[in-house]
Amino acid sequence: MKAVCWMGKKKMEVQTVDDPKILNPRDCIIRVTSTAICGSDLHLYNGYVPTMEKGDILGHEFMGEVVEIGPMVKKLKVGDRVVVPFTISCGGCFHCSRQEWSCCDNTNPDTGIIEALNGFSGAALFGYSHMLGGYAGGQAQYVRVPFADVGPIKIKSNISDDKVLFLSDIFPTGYMAAENCNIEPGRSTVAVWGCGPVGQFAIRSAFLLGAAKVFAIDSVPERLRMAEEAGAHVLNDKDDDIHERLKILTGGRGPDAAIDAVGMEAHGSAYDMVKQTLKLENDRPYALRQAMRAVRKGGVLSVPGVYSGFIDKVPFGAAFGKGVTIKQGQTHTQRYLRPLLDLIEDGKIDPSFVITHRVPLSKAPEAYKTFSEKKDGCIKVVLDPTA
Amino acid sequence: MPSPDPHSPRASATLAARKGVAPSKIVVPGNQGVKVTRAVTILKPARVLYAFWRNLENLAQVIKHPVSITNRSKNESHWSVSAPPGDRRVEWDALIINDEPNKLIAWRSREGSEIANAGTVRFDPAPGNEGTEVTVTLEYLPPGGKLGALLAKFSGEEAEQQVRLTLTRFKALMEAGEIPTIEGQSVGEPQRKNNQ
Numbered sequence: 001m002k003a004v005c006w007m008g009k010k011k012m013e014v015q016t017v018d019d020p021k022i023l024n025p026r027d028c029i030i031r032v033t034s035t036a037i038c039g040s041d042l043h044l045y046n047g048y049v050p051t052m053e054k055g056d057i058l059g060h061e062f063m064g065e066v067v068e069i070g071p072m073v074k075k076l077k078v079g080d081r082v083v084v085p086f087t088i089s090c091g092g093c094f095h096c097s098r099q100e101w102s103c104c105d106n107t108n109p110d111t112g113i114i115e116a117l118n119g120f121s122g123a124a125l126f127g128y129s130h131m132l133g134g135y136a137g138g139q140a141q142y143v144r145v146p147f148a149d150v151g152p153i154k155i156k157s158n159i160s161d162d163k164v165l166f167l168s169d170i171f172p173t174g175y176m177a178a179e180n181c182n183i184e185p186g187r188s189t190v191a192v193w194g195c196g197p198v199g200q201f202a203i204r205s206a207f208l209l210g211a212a213k214v215f216a217i218d219s220v221p222e223r224l225r226m227a228e229e230a231g232a233h234v235l236n237d238k239d240d241d242i243h244e245r246l247k248i249l250t251g252g253r254g255p256d257a258a259i260d261a262v263g264m265e266a267h268g269s270a271y272d273m274v275k276q277t278l279k280l281e282n283d284r285p286y287a288l289r290q291a292m293r294a295v296r297k298g299g300v301l302s303v304p305g306v307y308s309g310f311i312d313k314v315p316f317g318a319a320f321g322k323g324v325t326i327k328q329g330q331t332h333t334q335r336y337l338r339p340l341l342d343l344i345e346d347g348k349i350d351p352s353f354v355i356t357h358r359v360p361l362s363k364a365p366e367a368y369k370t371f372s373e374k375k376d377g378c379i380k381v382v383l384d385p386t387a
Numbered sequence: 388m389p390s391p392d393p394h395s396p397r398a399s400a401t402l403a404a405r406k407g408v409a410p411s412k413i414v415v416p417g418n419q420g421v422k423v424t425r426a427v428t429i430l431k432p433a434r435v436l437y438a439f440w441r442n443l444e445n446l447a448q449v450i451k452h453p454v455s456i457t458n459r460s461k462n463e464s465h466w467s468v469s470a471p472p473g474d475r476r477v478e479w480d481a482l483i484i485n486d487e488p489n490k491l492i493a494w495r496s497r498e499g500s501e502i503a504n505a506g507t508v509r510f511d512p513a514p515g516n517e518g519t520e521v522t523v524t525l526e527y528l529p530p531g532g533k534l535g536a537l538l539a540k541f542s543g544e545e546a547e548q549q550v551r552l553t554l555t556r557f558k559a560l561m562e563a564g565e566i567p568t569i570e571g572q573s574v575g576e577p578q579r580k581n582n583q
Contacts, residue, residue: 005575015575023572024565055578072564090563094430094518106559109567112548124567134569144572147563 002385003057003140004364009047010372012365017057020136020144025072028148030082034161035062035138037364037381038086038169039196040306042372043264044129048282049308051113051130060086060126061168062138063161066148075149082152084145085333086169088124088135091150102330107146108133117309122330139364141385153337162352163344165382166201171351172336174201174261177304178209180327181257185210191246191255191294192216192232193287194262195223197354197380198304202259203230204349215255217242217287219267222377226354237268246294254296262287263305275312282309293318303328354380360387408462409482414495414503415526422526423547427554430518431561433489433510439561440492440508443481449556449566452549462486477501503528521557525550 005015020029038061043049063083066076076082088107089096095103104123108114111121113131127137136144145152155164177198181190183206190206192199195218206214207230216227219237228234235245246255264283266272272284287305292315295301301324319326343349356379359367367381415422429436439445443464447456457465462483467476479500485493485507495505504527511520525546556566574582 001573003573003575007575013575017573017575017579020573021571023568023570026563026565053578055575057573057575090559090567092430092562092564093558094428097430106555106563107567109569110552111555112551115551133567136569136572136574140573142573146567 001141002361003136004059004361004383005054006044006052006056006058007054010045010369012045012058012368014362014364015055017140020142022068022070023144024146025070026147026149027070028066028073028076028145028152029068030062030064030084030138030143030145030152031067032062032064032138032141032143032385033081034064034165035059035140035361035383035385036165036168037061037139037367037371037383039198039371040128040263041368043306043308045368045372046265048264048276049129051132051134053130053134056127056129056134057136057140058127059137059139059143060128061165061170062126062143063155063165063168064143066152067142069148073148076152076154080152081155083155083164083167083337084126084138084143085151085153085167085172085337086125086128087151087330087333088126088133088146089150089334090147096150099332099335101332101334103332110134125330139361139383139385141361151334153341155341157345159345160352162355162382163350164341166197166351166354167337167340167344169331169333170197170354170380171201171205171340172333173304173331174198174203175205175208175336175340176331177202177259177261177302178205178211180302181206181209181211181259181300183209183211183257187212188256189213189215189250190257190259191291192227192259192261193291194218194260194266194305195220195227195234196261199223199259199261200226200230200354200379201351202261202304203227203232206259207231208343208348213249215246215249220374222356223379226379229353242290243294250296254294254299256296257300257302258291258295260288260291260301260303260305263303264307272312281312283307283311285311285314289313289315292316292324295322295324297322297324299324301326304331355382357381359383361385362387406486408486409484409495411484411493412495412498414498414500414505415528420503420526420528421546422524423550424522424524425547425550425554426520426522427558428513428518428520429558429561433512433519436519436521436557436561437489437492437510439557441486441488446553449553449560450549451552451556479504521554523550523554 066080089101089104090106093105107124114121124133214232216232224234266286269286275281467478480497493507506525509522
């Protein structure tokens, strides 16, 4: 089969590799019908995530048809159409029993590195480095899905791939970010840093949850336009003093909640750019610092943007001084699949709005470059695995 | 039956005999060996976890390092692992010296083993009776000499990693019904070539 392989920093290759096999009794194999490049894949592309190995197959947003099931798979059968969440969860541990799916204890085959870094290992992810499990991802024609009864959600209706594909990650991720904001319908104001795909879903999810006002912060014009279409009040990071503008726009109080949908590669701080390049700092937390300062007293800072390690000059005193609640982490994707599929089927949201580029799988390396450089109006790339 | 050990306290031998296990004996003096302790909470009742562990041959499923374990009798087993340098075999006989069903198993190597070792596994109810806290302590005495001391330092880390991996794999097998793996999955070059 064909698959997108990581071959080093800014080096992607489409290679012919062996088809996946069932390796464990709870595995299934899926023929991929649609797959996408996630903003977090760019952290891999740009070489900021350690423990990648040349030849690793990328991709954690994918869906398709079940073509083979392991002997212990009960809920799926060959021919089922499914969307697969990016978090791999066992369903039987302490965390899975609490619906904390991204904290699953049992899916990372080698927890050593991440335990040394973070103290504990969370759930393994598809195509996202060896410290997070090393599982082959779904930017491929076929993919092995472990714990097939726990993750994949069946799509019964004849609803299109475009509408349900993003249940795999960015829709639940944006939704959980908004849910974490404790929005009071008709009253709460939410500011979202980063209008990439996760930011776009966070904005729409905040409105779905009843936010009175949503402020969207970015510097890329087409991303701000897309946020504006959702009804957000947009602020251009290049022109505006974000902190002052937000203060004025919220009557001096500050937004009730701040969402950092940017993560470790924020632009705007030369200090972090230099330190990250010199490997003196893992992440560039520019958006995080701004969000931490701008959020109101007693407010919530919600962080769906990915951070990997140590960050400098975080105004923790501001968070403490204002009694800010910080909520963050990888998405407990499985928790949101059914309710969000219902919203899509009821016509409350059509997630395909975010797609700007459709590219054959064979052209994935070029698509990574376009997406990473934010060229050609690129916000979201969907790959066609048959081409 | 193991030969009687003249150094072990009579009381211990009597107790062991009454419980049907081998007599205890200090095989790793307190200040000389490498000691590793790790704990994990598993969402299964102690009796299930104990039953798996009590049949020592089962441990070959969860120990990552290739090992062969053969039960010779209820309380005696033979262990064989490959060890550096090269791929030589290190073998020993292990005796169960304490066995409290659903609570604790303790073992030690038989006198004269190349690598003297001893260990315990404890099964304690987790708070709220939500699963079982499994605590393993492993001690061993590497072969002596300067090289031995150096190896001990090195293999101290190795032993810690082995115990950690064994416990995470044991937990996965008990809770998830399988041990997660990526061995044999699809990979691109150069990994594909390296695997062949």
